[in-house]
Amino acid sequence: MEPRAAAEPRRLRADAARNRQRLIDAAEEVFAARGLDATLDDIARHAGVNVATAYRHFANKHELARAYLQETLDRAVAMAEEAARVDDPMAGLAQFLEQALELMAANRGLFDMLINGYDAEWFKDQMQGLITGPIRHLVVRGQQAGVIRPDVDGTDFAVLLPMLSSVSDRGVVACVPEPTRRYLALVLAGLRPDGTPLPGRPPTDAELRTAVTHKARGQHRDPPPEQC
Amino acid sequence: MEPRAAAEPRRLRADAARNRQRLIDAAEEVFAARGLDATLDDIARHAGVNVATAYRHFANKHELARAYLQETLDRAVAMAEEAARVDDPMAGLAQFLEQALELMAANRGLFDMLINGYDAEWFKDQMQGLITGPIRHLVVRGQQAGVIRPDVDGTDFAVLLPMLSSVSDRGVVACVPEPTRRYLALVLAGLRPDGTPLPGRPPTDAELRTAVTHKARGQHRDPPPEQC
Amino acid sequence: MEPRAAAEPRRLRADAARNRQRLIDAAEEVFAARGLDATLDDIARHAGVNVATAYRHFANKHELARAYLQETLDRAVAMAEEAARVDDPMAGLAQFLEQALELMAANRGLFDMLINGYDAEWFKDQMQGLITGPIRHLVVRGQQAGVIRPDVDGTDFAVLLPMLSSVSDRGVVACVPEPTRRYLALVLAGLRPDGTPLPGRPPTDAELRTAVTHKARGQHRDPPPEQC
Amino acid sequence: MEPRAAAEPRRLRADAARNRQRLIDAAEEVFAARGLDATLDDIARHAGVNVATAYRHFANKHELARAYLQETLDRAVAMAEEAARVDDPMAGLAQFLEQALELMAANRGLFDMLINGYDAEWFKDQMQGLITGPIRHLVVRGQQAGVIRPDVDGTDFAVLLPMLSSVSDRGVVACVPEPTRRYLALVLAGLRPDGTPLPGRPPTDAELRTAVTHKARGQHRDPPPEQC
DNA sequence: TATGAATGAGAGTTCATTCAT
DNA sequence: AATGAATGAACTCTCATTCAT
Numbered sequence: 001m002e003p004r005a006a007a008e009p010r011r012l013r014a015d016a017a018r019n020r021q022r023l024i025d026a027a028e029e030v031f032a033a034r035g036l037d038a039t040l041d042d043i044a045r046h047a048g049v050n051v052a053t054a055y056r057h058f059a060n061k062h063e064l065a066r067a068y069l070q071e072t073l074d075r076a077v078a079m080a081e082e083a084a085r086v087d088d089p090m091a092g093l094a095q096f097l098e099q100a101l102e103l104m105a106a107n108r109g110l111f112d113m114l115i116n117g118y119d120a121e122w123f124k125d126q127m128q129g130l131i132t133g134p135i136r137h138l139v140v141r142g143q144q145a146g147v148i149r150p151d152v153d154g155t156d157f158a159v160l161l162p163m164l165s166s167v168s169d170r171g172v173v174a175c176v177p178e179p180t181r182r183y184l185a186l187v188l189a190g191l192r193p194d195g196t197p198l199p200g201r202p203p204t205d206a207e208l209r210t211a212v213t214h215k216a217r218g219q220h221r222d223p224p225p226e227q228c
Numbered sequence: 229m230e231p232r233a234a235a236e237p238r239r240l241r242a243d244a245a246r247n248r249q250r251l252i253d254a255a256e257e258v259f260a261a262r263g264l265d266a267t268l269d270d271i272a273r274h275a276g277v278n279v280a281t282a283y284r285h286f287a288n289k290h291e292l293a294r295a296y297l298q299e300t301l302d303r304a305v306a307m308a309e310e311a312a313r314v315d316d317p318m319a320g321l322a323q324f325l326e327q328a329l330e331l332m333a334a335n336r337g338l339f340d341m342l343i344n345g346y347d348a349e350w351f352k353d354q355m356q357g358l359i360t361g362p363i364r365h366l367v368v369r370g371q372q373a374g375v376i377r378p379d380v381d382g383t384d385f386a387v388l389l390p391m392l393s394s395v396s397d398r399g400v401v402a403c404v405p406e407p408t409r410r411y412l413a414l415v416l417a418g419l420r421p422d423g424t425p426l427p428g429r430p431p432t433d434a435e436l437r438t439a440v441t442h443k444a445r446g447q448h449r450d451p452p453p454e455q456c
Numbered sequence: 457m458e459p460r461a462a463a464e465p466r467r468l469r470a471d472a473a474r475n476r477q478r479l480i481d482a483a484e485e486v487f488a489a490r491g492l493d494a495t496l497d498d499i500a501r502h503a504g505v506n507v508a509t510a511y512r513h514f515a516n517k518h519e520l521a522r523a524y525l526q527e528t529l530d531r532a533v534a535m536a537e538e539a540a541r542v543d544d545p546m547a548g549l550a551q552f553l554e555q556a557l558e559l560m561a562a563n564r565g566l567f568d569m570l571i572n573g574y575d576a577e578w579f580k581d582q583m584q585g586l587i588t589g590p591i592r593h594l595v596v597r598g599q600q601a602g603v604i605r606p607d608v609d610g611t612d613f614a615v616l617l618p619m620l621s622s623v624s625d626r627g628v629v630a631c632v633p634e635p636t637r638r639y640l641a642l643v644l645a646g647l648r649p650d651g652t653p654l655p656g657r658p659p660t661d662a663e664l665r666t667a668v669t670h671k672a673r674g675q676h677r678d679p680p681p682e683q684c
Numbered sequence: 685m686e687p688r689a690a691a692e693p694r695r696l697r698a699d700a701a702r703n704r705q706r707l708i709d710a711a712e713e714v715f716a717a718r719g720l721d722a723t724l725d726d727i728a729r730h731a732g733v734n735v736a737t738a739y740r741h742f743a744n745k746h747e748l749a750r751a752y753l754q755e756t757l758d759r760a761v762a763m764a765e766e767a768a769r770v771d772d773p774m775a776g777l778a779q780f781l782e783q784a785l786e787l788m789a790a791n792r793g794l795f796d797m798l799i800n801g802y803d804a805e806w807f808k809d810q811m812q813g814l815i816t817g818p819i820r821h822l823v824v825r826g827q828q829a830g831v832i833r834p835d836v837d838g839t840d841f842a843v844l845l846p847m848l849s850s851v852s853d854r855g856v857v858a859c860v861p862e863p864t865r866r867y868l869a870l871v872l873a874g875l876r877p878d879g880t881p882l883p884g885r886p887p888t889d890a891e892l893r894t895a896v897t898h899k900a901r902g903q904h905r906d907p908p909p910e911q912c
Numbered sequence: 913t914a915t916g917a918a919t920g921a922g923a924g925t926t927c928a929t930t931c932a933t
Numbered sequence: 934a935a936t937g938a939a940t941g942a943a944c945t946c947t948c949a950t951t952c953a954t
Contacts (some may be wrong), residue, residue, distance in 0.1 A: 508939070509938075512938065
């Protein structure tokens with residue numbers, strides 16, 4: 001019962017690689033459309049393979065979901081790194097957020113992770129680098145330039161990003177042009193210095209490790225509320 | 229097999245009325261704690277009645293969820309009406325939002341409706357009055373007083389309210405004091421006039437009818453994305 | 457998710473009681489014929505009910521198996537108690553063993569417990585009283601009367617009984633008259649004093665608690681070999 | 685699709701022969717440790733080859749099990765032949781039984797065949813020679829020397845041997861020193877002449893062909909109980 | 913010939929919903 | 934009207950066996 005290899009960079013036979021990618025693609029489609037509650041049977045059917053084949057490639061539904069989410073998060077990280085290279089700090093931050101939110105738009109699977117706390121433990125680890133790396137960099141630069149209020153931190157984006165992503169998943173999308181950009185602009189406006197301090201404080205780096213999200217569904221039923 | 233009555237205002241026998249309320253109360257507890265995925269059996273047990281009794285009072289799980297959500301939304305409406313009576317428009321808006329978000333905090337069932345699009349059609353109808361009534365009133369007053377930017381509308385809150393409610397349900401809650409208030413303050417800051425117009429436009433009243441949310445789970449599998 | 461009641465002596469509705477008994481009877485038939493690997497579906501079909509009905513009465517396959525095994529073991533205990541009332545100690549012991557082995561004859565489900573270690577923990581508890589109670593009583597009486605060798609103990613029967621039961625489950629049964637009685641007689645002959653001490657020693661009472669059997673299949677995969 | 689050869693004594697290419705033996709060795713390890721329920725995948729992995737390779741050498745799991753059991757039984761036969769050369773008949777018999785039981789101790793795969801009736805038909809044929817050859821020889825010698833009761837036959841050991849082997853697989857093993865030897869001694873004591881005839885009669889040679897065991901599991905579901 | 917991959921047919925379990933008392 | 938009981942349709946995951954390279 002060895003764990004069936006998942007992300008190990010072994011060379012796969014041509015057809016297997018094809019099926020693996022088909023499965024991830026199908027997962028992308030199905031999870032994105034129906035959320036992470038979608039059944040593996042559905043995904044396998046979508047990929048044109050048998051469920052058992054899915055289980056050859058991924059130890060369980062969970063792992064397939066990760067593979068799919070990983071692909072998407074990798075793209076988000078690339079975006080963050082690119083944005084960090086933009087000169088104007090506010091523009092860089094805005095660019096990253098726009099791109100990231102675009103990526104998440106109407107993707108229910110991603111949404112389930114960001115918002116509904118699917119696989120929170122794993123997600124935290126993915127998020128950590130993004131937040132404490134390029135994002136904080138952008139924030140600090142903006143604060144030094146005086147265009148971002150001094151009382152926010154990169155860690156606030158562990159809340160703001162999921163929060164904004166929920167916008168892209170609303171029905172409004174279908175009707176209103178660029179809703180994400182609109183509400184992002186509103187939040188960015190709120191990030192400008194205005195002399196009035198925000199209540200509360202940002203999450204600390206340590207809190208990020210346990211605090212990103214706690215709602216659990218599907219496999220992760222009712223994790224006891226984390227203590228601080 | 230008569231069609232089982234649902235919410236028709238028939239006179240119920242005393243014990244029947246009692247059971248009905250017990251069920252709603254149990255739904256409140258259970259749905260709030262475990263989200264709308266909770267089983268009817270659980271709720272019935274919590275209410276001290278049998279599942280079949282639940283089906284005598286409510287056509288299906290769905291309807292029971294509505295009854296529970298209704299109660300909560302009614303409270304939100306009351307809050308909005310009360311806030312409309314506050315003199316300072318910004319303070320009134322802030323008060324309503326704070327109270328409403330408080331109400332939603334850690335209420336997974338409500339969250340499932342607001343964010344996950346459970347029973348979207350019905351939810352829209354509930355939201356309509358709230359948005360176009362007291363909330364728009366607060367917004368307009370604020371704009372006349374010059375404390376709210378002119379390019380937002382009450383309908384923007386059909387997006388902002390769910391968006392902010394997602395904050396209250398994050399793990400951060402457990403660790404950071406008053407996270408909801410913090411990010412609400414950020415958004416409120418963004419709502420102040422700053423000379424820079426927001427991109428896009430608010431949803432129209434008509435769009436509200438179809439646009440609030442479209443994600444479907446559980447019973448409501450895959451409603452085709454609404455067209456505009 | 458309360459554990460669905462199993463053996464609680466609640467009054468069941470007539471039909472439920474009937475179905476419950478049908479299920480146990482079907483379990484008896486099917487488990488006896490095919491062993492404890494038989495599927496719940498098979499048993500339910502045999503009982504003329506849906507599988508889910510089986511799950512209403514028993515938390516899982518395991519519990520149904522226990523209910524069935526319990527019934528059989530109860531009969532064995534009754535036999536032991538009756539045998540303890542026989543005057544001649546050897547005759548009493550022989551009577552009990554004969555009856556018990558008869559009971560077990562060709563019952564694969566029982567065999568799986570006795571021999572294959574299904575649900576060993578639970579079985580130990582059932583066995584304990586039988587061994588240290590009436591069986592030891594019979595043995596001691598026999599030793600005092602000088603008809604049983606002094607170097608055996610009641611606890612030896614925790615080995616001998618399963619061992620002999622394996623005889624009744626062999627194909628020989630179908631062809632040879634009274635095979636169980638034959639090999640039981642052989643063992644009983646060996647139990648008479650002969651001046652030559654047996655090698656080793658009987659299990660202690662404490663060892664009985666962990667020592668009855670350790671083979672695990674089905675649910676009980678690979679329990680680490682118990683340490684002493 | 686030619687019928688895949690199984691145990692035909694064709695000359696195999698060197699590497700094929702090597703793989704075949706590797707598979708049998710792996711089967712030995714795995715089946716002995718986990719019983720005949722072990723999966724072919726496990727065994728193949730243990731052998732360092734692919735499952736499909738196993739299917740090139742053996743028609744099915746069944747056949748691989750046979751190959752493994754064959755090897756073990758061959759050793760038992762060798763033991764019997766060696767024991768037949770011991771002068772003292774009782775000592776010879778005891779030596780064989782001890783060695784054979786040692787061989788079976790804690791070998792779950794063998795146990796599944798001896799006790800659980802896996803592949804009974806085939807097993808009978810293997811047993812036949814052993815019983816009617818060296819074992820009967822030992823018994824007859826003992827009877828002529830007056831140290832074995834006259835009313836047993838070699839065929840009784842088709843029952844006694846499996847019966848005793850069940851002892852070695854009990855948890856007692858882990859705690860009690862030499863349990864097999866202990867209960868074997870008890871049975872041997874019973875085999876000594878004591879003037880009291882055993883009830884019943886030994887299986888006849890013919891009965892041996894159908895009578896050894898009839899329990900079937902796994903692939904061999906429910907062979908109808910053989911008639912005599 | 914040997915392999916990695918693929919598959920169909922379950923098995924155990926759960927849950928919204930309906931039936932019978 | 935209320936209950937206890939029953940059900941069918943899923944869903945996740947496993948395994949002996951076959952296919953394609």
